[in-house]
Amino acid sequence: TMLAHYLIDADGKHSMDWLAKQYLNYDPVSITDLIGKKGKNQGNMRDVDEDEVTAYASEDADITLRLKAEFDPLLKENSLEKLFDEVENPLINVLADMEFEGVRIDMESLAEMSLLLEKESKEIENKVYEMAGVRFNLASPKQLGEVLFDKLKLDPKAKKTKTGQYATGEEVLSKLAHDHEIIQNILDFRQMVKLKSTYVDALPTMINSKTGRVHTTYNQFVAATGRLSSINPNLQNIPIRTERGREIRKAFVPRDENHILLAADYSQIELRIMAAFSGDESMIEAFKTGRDIHATTAAKIFQVPLEEVTSDMRRKAKTANFGIIYGISAFGLSQRLSIPRGEAKEIIDSYFKEFPAVKEYMDGAIEKARANEYVETILGRRRYLRDINSRNATMRGFAERNAINAPIQGSAADLIKVAMIDVHQWMKKEKLKSKMILQVHDELVFDAHKDEVEILKANVPSLMSNAIKMAVPVEVEVGTGTDWLQAH
Numbered sequence: 429t430m431l432a433h434y435l436i437d438a439d440g441k442h443s444m445d446w447l448a449k450q451y452l453n454y455d456p457v458s459i460t461d462l463i464g465k466k467g468k469n470q471g472n473m474r475d476v477d478e479d480e481v482t483a484y485a486s487e488d489a490d491i492t493l494r495l496k497a498e499f500d501p502l503l504k505e506n507s508l509e510k511l512f513d514e515v516e517n518p519l520i521n522v523l524a525d526m527e528f529e530g531v532r533i534d535m536e537s538l539a540e541m542s543l544l545l546e547k548e549s550k551e552i553e554n555k556v557y558e559m560a561g562v563r564f565n566l567a568s569p570k571q572l573g574e575v576l577f578d579k580l581k582l583d584p585k586a587k588k589t590k591t592g593q594y595a596t597g598e599e600v601l602s603k604l605a606h607d608h609e610i611i612q613n614i615l616d617f618r619q620m621v622k623l624k625s626t627y628v629d630a631l632p633t634m635i636n637s638k639t640g641r642v643h644t645t646y647n648q649f650v651a652a653t654g655r656l657s658s659i660n661p662n663l664q665n666i667p668i669r670t671e672r673g674r675e676i677r678k679a680f681v682p683r684d685e686n687h688i689l690l691a692a693d694y695s696q697i698e699l700r701i702m703a704a705f706s707g708d709e710s711m712i713e714a715f716k717t718g719r720d721i722h723a724t725t726a727a728k729i730f731q732v733p734l735e736e737v738t739s740d741m742r743r744k745a746k747t748a749n750f751g752i753i754y755g756i757s758a759f760g761l762s763q764r765l766s767i768p769r770g771e772a773k774e775i776i777d778s779y780f781k782e783f784p785a786v787k788e789y790m791d792g793a794i795e796k797a798r799a800n801e802y803v804e805t806i807l808g809r810r811r812y813l814r815d816i817n818s819r820n821a822t823m824r825g826f827a828e829r830n831a832i833n834a835p836i837q838g839s840a841a842d843l844i845k846v847a848m849i850d851v852h853q854w855m856k857k858e859k860l861k862s863k864m865i866l867q868v869h870d871e872l873v874f875d876a877h878k879d880e881v882e883i884l885k886a887n888v889p890s891l892m893s894n895a896i897k898m899a900v901p902v903e904v905e906v907g908t909g910t911d912w913l914q915a916h
Contacts, residue, residue, distance in 0.1 A: 434649035530641030654841035680912035706789035755829030797831035805838035
């Protein structure tokens with residue numbers, strides 16, 4: 429019932445108690461009535477009177493069945509039955525198997541990394557104090573704001589929060605990163621502290637004493653885009669843009685000496701989906717001939733032959749390629765590339781001039797969303813955009829960006845979900861000793877038995893590529909290694 433409702437309204441709440449109230453106008457007995465609120469004083473179900481437990485459990489079953497009767501016609505009405513029956517429901521077993529398998533963690537590697545991060549963050553902290561000319565509590569937003577904006581006067585227009593202290597969030601500081609060296613050091617310090625507490629020091633505490641492995645929990649109905657999310661540990665959030673962040677993957681290792689890790693990753697999948705949806709001939713052609721899409725884009729927007737594209741041009745084109753999928757503005761692009769807003773506008777204008785079908789697709793997606801108040805993925809997954817016709821420009825703008833991006837991100841989610849089901853069924857049919865253990869963004873990771881590496885390399889990419897037929901070739905890159913970083 430939670431999954432059915434997730435397809436009916438991805439942005440809504442999906443808990444049984446809430447659904448009962450919404451759809452059946454009924455308030456079920458809360459678990460807190462039986463055992464109290466969460467915390468150290470919470471009781472235990474086995475201490476509750478049998479009659480009360482019976483009534484509670486029976487009500488659970490009854491409400492679930494009643495909700496099914498409510499949701500079945502809604503799935504049918506919105507053409508969501510196929511997605512429910514053939515993708516989301518079969519995926520439950522795949523995720524259960526993956527959670528059950530878990531992944532081994534190298535404790536020694538984490539202990540070394542913890543010491544290294546401790547040392548580096550201390551060095552950065554001292555550098556910040558030196559630049560500021562004063563020692564203060566770097567973890568205190570209030571003290572940091574006073575140093576940056578009262579003492580160093582880095583931004584005369586610095587905004588304050590409701591409590592009257594300066595705003596020092598990541599977004600605020602990122603905008604100032606080019607004005608003073610101290611800012612980048614503060615951002616680096618924060619990242620190291622977060623890496624250490626969220627992953628390096630936390631992962632060992634999540635190891636299951638019986639299996640010796642970490643078993644993440646996948647959430648199928650949290651991300652409104654259709655993508656999976658995970659908790660304890662949150663695998664989707666491991667930072668991969670920085671060297672230190674990437675090194676976290678070093679700690680994920682095979683289960684024993686008979687296995688190695690194998691990672692299979694969709695290559696530039698969202699750009700390929702954009703090319704397929706927009707039908708832009710030059711983008712499709714680039715993917716079909718295997719040309720570097722970012723260099724191809726750079727050649728077009730900077731009007732130079734492919735062989736004359738510089739690394740700087742390619743970098744700008746790459747940022748534009750991915751940014752445009754997310755509805756980036758000239759201001760956003762100028763911030764990301766550290767270039768004047770005028771130059772960023774020129775890049776976006778020439779992008780749309782060279783890829784007119786992409787512009788048409790984006791305008792068409794917004795128009796369609798305005799008419800329907802929802803958008804759809806390749807498999808008909810819906811995302812309702814109730815603010816698309818709002819009078820509030822900020823809310824409307826956010827919904828417009830979602831109208832462009834949600835079908836692309838959601839289709840990438842559809843693709844990897846179908847691929848996971850296909851790969852899982854094939855592995856079971858072949859009775860393989862290898863196991864699929866992780867799913868992160870566009871990547872699947874396997875504990876590959878050394879005898880089966882070649883059979884996985886030969887079959888996994890084609891199963892992933894052909895999960896959903898598209899107008900562009902879908903490429904999958906495969907790597908192996910003694911840890912996840914090496915395999916990726």
